[in-house]
Amino acid sequence: MNDIQLWTTIFVVGTFAVYIYVAYVSRVSDTAGFYVAGGGIPAPANGAAIAADWMSAASFISMAGIIALAGNGYGGTAYLMGWTGGYVLLAMLLAPYLRKFGKYTVPDFVGDRYNETARMVAVVCAIVVSLTYVTGQMAGVGVVFSRFLEVDTRIGVLIGMAIVFFYAVLGGMKGITWTQVCQYSVLIVAYLIPAFAVSQKLTGIPVPQIGFGQILGELEALQAELGFSSYLDALVGSSQMNLFLLTATLMFGTAGLPHVIVRFYTAKSVRAARVSALWALFFIALLYTTAPTVAAFAKFNILGSSQAGTLADQNWFEKWASVGLITGADGGAITDVNGNGAIDFMGSAANEVLINNDILVLASPEIGGLPAPIVGLVAAGGLAAALSTASGLLLVISSSVANDVYAKRIRPQATEKQQLQVARIAMGVAVLFAGYLGINPPGFAAQVVALAFGFGAATFFPILVLGIFWKKCTAAGAASGMLVGLIVTAAYFIWTLPAESAWFFLGKDPILDIAPVGFGFVGMMLNFIVTIAVSQFTKKPSAIMQELVEEIRYPGRTDLVAKHAEE
Template identity: 50%
Template sequence: MTLNVLTFLFIGASFALYIGIAIWTRAGSTREFYIAGGGVSPMANGMATAADWMSAASFLSLAGVIAFMGRDGSAFLMGWTGGYVMLALLLAPYLRKFGKFTVPDFIGDRYDASLARGLALLCAILISFIYVAGQMRGVGIVFSRYLQVQIEWGVLIGMAIVFCYAVLGGMKGITYTQVAQYCVMICAFLVPALFLSLLMSGHLLPQLGLGAQLDDGRTVLQTLDEMLTELGFDPYTQGQRSTWDRFMLTLVLMCGTAGLPHIIVRFFTVPNVRDARESAGWALVFIALLYTSVPGVAAFGRINLIQTLNGPDQQGVAYEAMPDWFRTWEGAGLIAWHDHNGDGRVQYAAGSVADGGRPVFSGERGEMGERLLSNPSSGEFDPTRQPFASEIYIDHDILVLANPEIAMLPEWVVALVAAGAVAAALSTAAGLLLVISTSVSHDLMKRTLRPNMSDRQELRFARLSAVLALLLAGYFGINPPGFVAEVVALAFGLAAATVFPAIVLGIFCRRMNSAGAVSGMLVGLFSTLAYVIYFKFMGGQEAQWVLGVSPEAFGALAMVLNFATALVVMCLTPAPPESVQRLIDNVRIPRGTRWQ
């Protein structure tokens, strides 16, 4: 069978599986819609949590980020992984024991204030929507590449699939669909990873890849350092960020992911606290299978990419001699070439191929076959002048998707990666849409505006809000604002600066009151938004960074401001009611102990 037939077969079979599960698990009550009835087994919930956690960012982008950023990319690996450990050990069991399955519900009841609930509701929707807008764009890109349709049609197809199991099945449909998606996703990531590791290093396990020796006796890291230095890049093991900024980025990613609402709610789909802890352990095992493989996959992919584009003599390969995968991904817009010096060769080196580093495609190919437009201000190509030393634009997302084709692995492996990419793009989008739906129907309508409405009415509002959120997310997937790519990290910054401190203080500080929590959340919210908007969209310069912290990492400073503000205001205002303080003691201290 041809690659296209195999791809359609694998993706079609996965779609049939997801829709079949959605029909089988259709939610009939708000409890099933919100938390899958609370009867999911720990192992199945761990698998679903891993699928929810490992979004398109983990499956598609993480290896690419590490491959192209080198040491700096380690912040994402450590931050996202450490964030889950922090959530599983520090927050999830206590939240599960408290019994409120949404972040606004917990904050509203813990601080006994509608204002705190409303602010948490705003933050949860804002965080989730920023995140899901990027996911829907990822759905469109993946579908456009593998289903050979326009990105707009790709987004619409993804919306239809998500509608089937998220809107109809709610958390019940999402949970069991995500179990299937995890199985597809992990096979799609590990199978090519094992192939690559065996072909390049002789080791079967990609986890041993970075220190493995290649045929010339050098390790993978040594080879990459020398390759990149020769091409004008910084060494792979040398980052451009300062140690301080890298630490702050890691911290904001850890605390931000620990505060993401769509992950927190997963711990309420199991019967009790003990099962919540057990499911957290299972999820960590399932996540580690992918995350420990990422550094090896990133290094192998970057070496393969350089050798394919530049050839053994590092002088570039003639465009006519480039393999078919190059033209395929060129058509998808994830790789592009502009022949600056007119020699007909594809040359990859340090620097940006176009102004701003963004590809601009022409309707027709150039004289040498290139489709990328670039207009250097000098009018002439100078290989010693930045930023036009390179002739290649490479999107980071290409690495995992194109790895099997670059390494000339069997076509069924390419088709499997296609199915895995689709699963990754859909899994997190569904979880985020459910958070938005639950926030509107349960926290806004049921707990605030219409407390007397029936279970059936609440379920109707939940489905309606999920449909509206899906349509809005789909619109931004088809018509993304220019800043979507930059502000995806803002979701993590906002979660760290607003939700995370309120939850931590709500659990571990019995004296914390609503005035302190609300003040801290407002300071964290507005300081993060102001800092990111100024430096990302209003021309702020690196020399103006506060304490040398980049906009992506500022959420960590805003989190500190949140904690400090909350504690100061707490000391200046009355303590919460004694009933609330006893409730917190009951959540934190196990029953039957002498500390109870």
């Protein structure tokens, strides 16, 4: 066992032991604890759990890789703007009102606000969004295990499945929440320490957000010398329309993600939900302001190594190539052999070397020449990011099946013990399905996650906004809008995604050149149009529901809201 394997094993085993212990101590025996942690999580802890739940493997593992390698730095910032802007939108526009409404899940809100038909449609949408999203997390787990512990990807995914299943099934939302507090601590330390160290090494400034500016000029010069397009120019390799659509899809998709929304139900009160949102924004900003610096430092080191000799001379290159995440003819220097400046590390035949987006953050300590303990710490951080989000997504599936289908539709007289049994069985099935998708993912982690955000934007965002701010939005309108958004968006993904990604994708040309990762915005607008149009001609909500919708938007806990929350 080499030093990197040893340190990775120490950090991974140590952190997994902590997660399991916390889940055991936090185990629950009632549905309130399983679904929303009893609504008693302090705001700072809830903020850390929200941040860990929200910052998935895509944020930790893939985002810096996209910024550095997918076209240029400017184009990759769509992920930064979309994901952070969407969180602010969720925290300010939706979360406090949903918390005041007082239900367990997004389908629960839909069922109470509209009707049982809309609830069932929302359950289907929640499961589709969550399964799509969790695929990217399990794929990220496989990447970490295959490279750092030299374990087969399938075995790595199975290990991740087992850990998530144990602490999610045992502790429910309460166990997941406190485990995610630990996971956030691990992932942020693992992300910041290498960034500080590489910044100090390259620029003499230990704060990466400041040191970042010192190398941009040199990075631009390297790009030009090797024939690449500018790292800082706008819209290189991407149309203005697709950049807008991707940013908007990620933003509105974030505000429609059921596993993030349910986090605000774990707060003690509406005020605590708002404070939790502020804490979460601070915790998220620590990583998101650092990601562009990690991207720039890593690309600077990669291009510098290529300029000095060949990448094949680098120890990190050989190890990542051995697991199939770097491909190329001979591992030679990176050059623009076509001379057209249009380089795409992920797929252009013009490149001698193709570097997978998912490896950049995980490889950055090795690329920067940092010692083995930091490499092992980053591996543990990547696993923490993937597992924290995976557990939240699996709980959404579990609670949707147990609370919204079993308890509300199939067996309303079910006891809490019976509901918990169904919830745990549903979670077990979801873990197995997520593991299969993680072993056979239809793309790299951030790409798969972007599709999940597309589904979130096209299904949930419109009916949540209209459900809160338009008291005459009807059940028929909401159900129709969700179905149209889901079906049209799914059909476009199937039509356009590459056929080699999965057997059911067709790989056809995009309509009007709209990239599939940005199509969720189109699905969302269709959802809005259909929901509003159908609501004009269908039965309006009851007078009591319209009054309740009015009241949840105002401060204070009125008698009507209090009575509804207790039902």
